[in-house]
Amino acid sequence: MGGGGGGGGENEMYGSMEQGNEVDYSAPLRHQEMSHSVASTSAVQQRTGSAGGPESEPSGVIDDYEVVYVKDNVSVHPTQNALGRISGRLRLIKQGSSLFMTWIPYSHGGISRQGSNVVIKGGLRNRMGSRAAERDRNLYTIRAVSLSEMRSIRRQTPPFGWQYIIIVLTSGLAFPPLYFHNGGVKEFLGTIRNHALLVRSAEDANVYLVNDIQDPLQRSLTSLELTEQPAPSAPTSSQEAPWPVVLKQETPVAAESDGKQEQSLRQIFKQEQRSESGRRRDQARDLSMNVLEKFSLVTKFARETTAQIFGESRMFLDGLDMDRGPVPRPPPGPSTPPDVEVLGIAKEARPLLENKHMKEESSSALNSADEEVVDDNLNADDDAEEQAATNVGTFELVDGTQDDTPALVWGRARPPPLGTEEWRSFLDSEGRVMDPKALRKRIFHGGIEPEVRHVVWKFLLGYFRFDSTYAEREYLIAKKKEEYEILKAQWQTVSPEQAKRFAKYRERKHRVEKDVVRTDRTLPYYAGEGDDNANITVLRDILVTYSFYNFDLGYCQGMSDLLSPILYVVDSESEAFWCFAALMEHLAPNFHRDQNGMHSQLLALSKLVQLLDRPLHDYFKQVDCLNYFFCFRWILIQFKREFDFENVLKLWEVLWTNYLSEHFHLYMCVALLKRHRRRIMDEQMEFDTLLKFINELSGHINLESTLRDAEALCLHAGERGAACIPPGTPPSIPEEEAGGWSD
Amino acid sequence: MSARKRTLLKVIILGDSGVGKTSLMNQYVNKKFTAQYKATIGADFLTKEVQVEDRLVTMQIWDTAGQERFQSLGVAFYRGADCCVLVYDVNVMKSFDNLENWRAEFLIQASPQDPENFPFVVLGNKVDVDGGNSRVVSEKKAKQWCTAHGNIPYFETSAKEDYNVDAAFQCIAKNALKNETEEEIYLPDTIDVTQNRPTKSSACEC
Incomplete structure (x- = not known):
């Protein structure tokens, strides 16, 4: 100072x-x-x-x-x-x-x-x-x-x-x-x-x-x-x-x-x-x-x-x-x-x-x-x-103390997305991903072409194992479809008489129905009014099924936002369900009743800003904004509301690679805040004006440059950045639960 | 009144998800309605300049996520509120039953100085749906509840049809202002206003 x-x-x-x-x-x-x-x-x-x-x-x-x-x-x-x-x-x-x-x-x-x-x-x-x-x-x-x-x-x-x-x-x-x-x-x-x-x-x-x-x-x-x-x-x-x-x-x-x-x-x-x-x-x-x-x-x-x-x-x-x-x-x-x-x-x-x-x-x-x-x-x-x-x-x-290669991030245009041909080159003759890390790196930097997205997402989300063969995956799909149908039947077979005595079920279904009809309706895939679109019904079925699959968590607002792009890309009810369930393994804490997952991420974000932009941190402190609630929506649903649909897909596949960090989304937050720091401080934004400002950035964020900024910040922060984020902070899966996500 | 700073009234809208909080706010502030609002995540607000009697005030209307699970955020959002609007859907009994919870939750989280007299306003929304045939909460029942909770002003509204929305918010502004002036009693020009403070119900039988 x-x-x-x-x-x-x-x-x-x-x-x-x-x-x-x-x-x-x-x-x-x-x-x-x-x-x-x-x-x-x-x-x-x-x-x-x-x-x-x-x-x-x-x-x-x-x-x-x-x-x-x-x-x-x-x-x-x-x-x-x-x-x-x-x-x-x-x-x-x-x-x-x-x-x-x-x-x-x-x-x-x-x-x-x-x-x-x-x-x-x-x-x-x-x-x-x-x-x-x-x-x-x-x-x-x-x-x-x-x-x-x-x-x-x-x-x-x-x-x-x-x-x-x-x-x-x-x-x-x-x-x-x-x-x-x-x-x-x-x-x-x-x-x-x-x-x-x-x-x-x-x-x-x-x-x-x-x-x-x-x-x-x-x-x-x-x-x-x-x-x-x-x-x-x-x-x-x-x-x-x-x-x-x-x-x-x-x-x-x-x-x-x-x-x-x-x-x-x-x-x-x-x-x-x-x-x-x-x-x-x-x-x-x-x-x-x-x-x-x-x-x-x-x-x-x-x-x-x-x-x-x-x-x-x-x-x-x-x-x-x-x-x-x-x-x-x-x-x-x-x-x-x-x-x-x-x-x-x-x-x-x-x-x-x-x-x-x-x-x-x-x-x-x-x-x-x-x-x-x-x-x-x-x-x-x-x-x-x-x-x-x-x-x-x-x-x-420039003036940071960390010696790293953020330098190399800028000026390097993002490579074109991973296409079909190149995707095949990552697979061995039986369909195993030979080098998952290289694949993740590739996607982190360039994303995925729409035509292979539906396959690759299943790997990124952990529904498919990277070391599975074509045959194993075929078997998995069939087996998981059966499982899904069983789960779905659990609530679909609830009779009207039973429903009368089952308030939790009624409430959940009602809540899901309220939300799916207002999820991404501007997208042709979900267009229409009310429940007159079959895909809206699928959204509902998956979410209600999930609330039975994970009864303790239930349905929570924001989940329909997370599911919608997955269903759109995967375009299969049971597979979308399992992909969503896999994602929720990471993001469920965002929706916990005590909001612990959100609080730990907001806290980590606060530490990252302190590390990467001390004056901005000091400013937030001064105006009593260190709770970072103004970033709540960004984090809860992974920027789903901040970008147009196509860019949400591009962003999510980058986030899901876990390539540089499992918490790359937090670096995205820092990048965005840093980008607007001068305005925030010059206009002396306080909690309400800041929240409004952040909310209104929605639809006006350049994804590519923000990704680059975030990448640079992440590299720049290095170990010190990682140290800001306590173990188990979502979307990390706590050690003992870690499963299909690893390579 | 000359030296008075411009007054900012902070109003919080609460109620179950899907009862029409965002729609009411948008109808009132922007005169717009769309059936395709998204579920509110976190919180947002709109502001509107309002004339209340002889004063021009800025009303900051906060719209919050309707799922009670997000209530732990309320502390941050409710702080400094001047009025709380409780909204339910006349077609959904549960949303009416939950008014009690929303009210209690608000008083805990916002912890206003004088909870007994903190101004609430209740709106029964979506009276347009199905020509009123799907209605499950009667006006009488709603009014009883309001009376039992300290004569809370009550309005039946339709954000979709822009029915009664202005009247409701005018009342909200008035009540918020009363609360606000009480807090700023040290200002010399507020004395008259506070002395004439009428009961809430009569203020808003509009």
Whole structure:
């Protein structure tokens, strides 16, 4: 929690900066005990300090470097006060097949030396008095940001005043508006268009969506995800890119081909990183925290403008997590996907950090400027919101202490679902699943094609044993059908006379009947009114039978929600019954009278949030919401009400693999809460508003990105996450009862 | 009245599953009815601005799961309630018999300061079904029960036909407000209101 209270570190910051002055300017770029953003932030400071350092001529260092656009007198207006404006030079730089943008403020408020391509000629040492101004300038500096990192460019032409642009990154962060005092916006966009795909947003004619299709990764992602992304948001492919991965990579991830270029580019546009001794590392962290505070104005502005553009519920990097410790080194090795390397460049370019505490500190001087943008952007696109949130959400993981591979989760599109052919390849000649774990892993990552779902679910649910043969399963089906018929007959043979004296039976049947007629009636399979659909009758029969099979538990609301997709997929009454019964082996505690199963899951969730998002946990504590009842529905019926039917199927088969965790659904909860954390805290939601907010997320959750977030969180939490969840917490089966679920 | 903050009235709807709690709430707030509501899982609420006499209040109407098994959650949901609406289905005897349980359960879980005088309102819903032919609880019987429990106001309603729903909720708001003003008696402008507090039954013979 050092972030909010770091005011005392002001001097240290200057101290660090001065140390920075002595740093060998030509020291090779080294990464980094800190998360990327912090590193680049402190790099800003170092840059300032490097007075007298060599003024590199970029063209001398990078062979194929080319400035394709230059515009002077492009300004940032941190305040409404004209004196506070910071002018600078905006450039587009082409290197290889990539395009970068830089905006470097002039060092003394005027135009820097004519013809110089070089950034700031550092004045700090000579100008102790104007340190603050200098620092401000540096805070706003945009060093090489790759076009592939940009999500969109908003062009705004106010009736009075200068045209400006707002650049929003794929991470969801935005740069402050850049005002073109000498015109040139059109030319700027034109230049970009020459090098990348620039599409006018269908939603808002002032917004141009950027898609750097020249980037091979982008291209591949685009092609992979085309089917999932609505056309207007084409660039979302890049939003799914693994920025956080990159950020987390400490090892220089020089790709074979462009590693050298990247390196040299860094030397010019990025800042040299001094080597970090242990002592300095701490200072650097302190420094970064302080710098973060200085960023507050910028970030508030950035956040608000971004929020206005892409909707409110965005999450930004929780800067507080920064002080958890140095970012660990990710495991090197072949598992690192090549994507990561291509994106290595992104490391340097993330200009702005967000810290929730900064918001409180930051001045509201910018509000009126913000308002210019507000009105026409109120109707944010849900999708964009989702996407942006995802990325920033993932961004938050960067600063975790757990060394694992969540990095590898993002940017990797989910593989296509398991199809018939591939399913067969998992079976031996007699029909046994040869490698259940591999199968579970496969399904965890990709799901199942609808045409084999009905078979594979029976394994996942434990109705079929993985090591059973075709013949054994055939026998099982027949035997279980008989058993089912016997169970069903138990209540179907209750005569009216007997029923009169059998209140429990009547009540149960009545209760089931009340619920089945309002279960998934919008689905053609269950469509109709009342009980005029045979499948509704089957639902009822299975549920009443189950309440006799498990008389102690009986029927409870929520069960019809759990059964409905199973019957739909399995499409056989007796098999659906046994699949449902198998599922209930895990979920019955959700429906216990004492609600112990629910309470233990809610408690585990609370612990997980405490582990994975301490500030959010603290917030819930503060508003007396640690009971997590607002997540009750999510957990009770495994998100059944939160997604459309098709996505429920996709989610459940992932949950049922138990691949990463038996409690993956809890990580889903954390992922969702984290995704909306900023909104929850900014709007100071309390129990009622929070419940309402959570309930209304229903139907607006992007499954794929939430799965990815949850996967990353789960990997990230690792053993510590598992330790948050007491043994026996549903859907785990207590040890002594464990049966058909194992491999 | 000038300095008064906007009043939020918290109303809890309880009753057996399937008696029409969600439907009543939606009919009142959204003027909509569909036969295809899903069983409520957990809890949810809707809000509505209501004019009660000369005051504009916000009514927050909580809809909860109807199965008694979920009642252990009630503590969280019932807290700070200003009025409790008990709903039964006039066509289902059991749902009427259970009113007693719902009332008791509410008083335990919400533990209001003055349980004897806490405002309840009873709604007998679904009077439209089968033209009233499938009805098993008579109005007389329901009213007797209400009288015996401290003159609880009673309304017969049909969420489907939007029959008597507004009148019922108007009464609910009025009673909730009475309860609410009592709690805020420290506010100078509530004195008159509390002094004139009439008996519940007469307040809502509307």
